[in-house]
Amino acid sequence: MDYSCAVAIIGSGPAGLSTAIRLSRERVPTILIADTARCVPSAETLPPDAKRELRDLGISEDCLARIGVPCYGFEAKWGKSTPALHSTLVEPYGHGWHIDARLFRRALLGVGESVGVTVIHGRCVGVEKTARWKVTVRTERGVQRISSDFLVDATGRTASIARMLGARLRPLDSMIALVALLKPETPAKTVAVEAVSDGWWYCNPSPCEGTLTGFVTDADLARTLDAANASVWLTLLFQTTFISQRVRHQRESPVVLVRSCASAFLDPLLGDQWLAVGDAAFAVDPLSSYGIIKALAAGRRAAEAIARYLQGDGSLLSSYSRGGAAELREYMSARTRNYLLERQWAAMPFWLRRQASEGFRIASS
Numbered sequence: 001m002d003y004s005c006a007v008a009i010i011g012s013g014p015a016g017l018s019t020a021i022r023l024s025r026e027r028v029p030t031i032l033i034a035d036t037a038r039c040v041p042s043a044e045t046l047p048p049d050a051k052r053e054l055r056d057l058g059i060s061e062d063c064l065a066r067i068g069v070p071c072y073g074f075e076a077k078w079g080k081s082t083p084a085l086h087s088t089l090v091e092p093y094g095h096g097w098h099i100d101a102r103l104f105r106r107a108l109l110g111v112g113e114s115v116g117v118t119v120i121h122g123r124c125v126g127v128e129k130t131a132r133w134k135v136t137v138r139t140e141r142g143v144q145r146i147s148s149d150f151l152v153d154a155t156g157r158t159a160s161i162a163r164m165l166g167a168r169l170r171p172l173d174s175m176i177a178l179v180a181l182l183k184p185e186t187p188a189k190t191v192a193v194e195a196v197s198d199g200w201w202y203c204n205p206s207p208c209e210g211t212l213t214g215f216v217t218d219a220d221l222a223r224t225l226d227a228a229n230a231s232v233w234l235t236l237l238f239q240t241t242f243i244s245q246r247v248r249h250q251r252e253s254p255v256v257l258v259r260s261c262a263s264a265f266l267d268p269l270l271g272d273q274w275l276a277v278g279d280a281a282f283a284v285d286p287l288s289s290y291g292i293i294k295a296l297a298a299g300r301r302a303a304e305a306i307a308r309y310l311q312g313d314g315s316l317l318s319s320y321s322r323g324g325a326a327e328l329r330e331y332m333s334a335r336t337r338n339y340l341l342e343r344q345w346a347a348m349p350f351w352l353r354r355q356a357s358e359g360f361r362i363a364s365s
């Protein structure tokens with residue numbers, strides 16, 4: 001066995017890193033498996049209240065200023081004929097941030113290493129439980145093996161480790177985002193959102209690489225529209241009245257990437273000496289811009305529960321599981337309320353599926 005630790009965490013997104021940093025601070029020997037080679041360039045938005053979690057983790061406002069640009073709110077053409085601004089001026093934490101996702105994860109990884117997290121760069125290809133966990137990692141230097149008392153699945157939407165252990169990923173929809181980096185008209189300081197008959201569009205300013213523009217719809221509707229075809233995607237973009245204004249000089253067909261953003265939950269989200277955290281446990285619609293803050297907060301709760309469990313008290317693991325179920329119910333009813341604000345296309349499949357609260361019924365059962 002190459003390495004031994006109390007907790008092995010697989011996945012170095014915000015959830016895995018938040019869990020690792022907090023466990024290390026509690027002096028719990030922790031190994032994080034980081035598949036950094038797969039981290040794709042992306043622009044994401046941090047809402048103002050993410051600063052609280054980040055400050056607690058050791059990411060200062062100065063650090064955010066180095067990896068992002070301020071976000072002063074959302075402009076949404078949603079349920080109204082003209083866009084409405086939801087300004088962060090009224091927020092107690094001030095403005096949010098448009099961040100470069102790769103630089104953000106790198107900054108968190110730096111904090112992790114500084115507090116003593118052992119980072120192994122590679123991909124976990126197998127887990128097995130005997131008296132302890134045995135984790136197999138493929139790295140550039142060959143296969144490494146880790147033995148641990150507790151295992152954390154922080155692999156994001158795939159929940160690949162929990163699924164190897166028999167847990168089931170329960171999708172609540174088949175939402176995808178068809179995204180491309182475009183040249184912005186003028187550098188924007190807000191996120192733009194516009195509802196359309198088959199879904200919605202958004203523009204997320206990126207600090208380094210232009211404007212991340214995405215069409216969010218369901219996988220079957222995207223197939224019918226042929227929306228992954230770059231010229232079709234561009235035609236659909238120019239049918240919008242608000243989003244298209246932000247990128248109106250884009251002429252050439254961009255590279256369109258398809259990313260899953262389906263809402264889904266893991267059943268169960270923990271088992272014998274393992275748990276799932278972040279998107280692996282419960283993934284949300286990107287409309288909320290809530291994924292990162294949710295992952296950071298879940299990492300905090302997971303670390304507290306695991307540290308206590310390793311001291312012989314499993315009560316916080318039960319609360320972790322109950323808290324996850326309550327958060328899912330709350331999210332599903334909030335999601336239904338948000339989609340009910342737009343009634344223009346109430347008879348169209350995309351809107352009908354969300355307004356009928358089907359997901360809420362599934363999540364409650």
Ligand SMILES: Cc1cc2nc3c(=O)[nH]c(=O)nc-3n(C[C@H](O)[C@H](O)[C@H](O)COP(=O)(O)OP(=O)(O)OC[C@H]3O[C@@H](n4cnc5c(N)ncnc54)[C@H](O)[C@@H]3O)c2cc1C
Binds near residue numbers: 016156292
């Ligand atoms: C199109 C889109 C736009 C979004 N925009 C926003 C936004 O603006 N604001 C926001 O807050 N949220 C946004 N989100 C959501 C946000 O990105 C996620 O909720 C958040 O990253 C979840 O963090 P996580 O750590 O759980 O998972 P992830 O960030 O997905 O991290 C999981 C990590 O595990 C790694 N991994 C997977 N399998 C293995 C393995 N076998 N071995 C080793 N490593 C592995 C992956 O490579 C990855 O690095 C968006 C999501 C999508 C799809």
